[in-house]
Amino acid sequence: MKQEQLSLTNQQLSELRDLFVDRYVDNMSTKDLVEYVYNDMSHYVEGQSDEAFINDCKDYWGDMLPEIVEEVKEVCDSINSGTL
DSSP, X not given: OOHXXXXXXXXXXXXXXXXXXXXHHHTSOHHHHHHHHHHHXXXXXXXXXXXXXXXXXXXXXXXXXXXXXXXXXXXXXXXXXTOX
């Protein structure tokens, strides 16, 4: 069904979108919300350049980033050596 068939103005269609999102989110379980945000963020960071992603990591972890990087390296080493 097209917008014209519903006789909606652009403003009304915008309001309908807002209402749809509000009701849709309101009816989601916490588990569904977490899954949605996780998937959305995963898609977002995969689309970033390496530089933009590292900058976001710096903004989020701040001075803790070197420790986080070491932890990631250890996990990867364990996976690669078959000890994980």
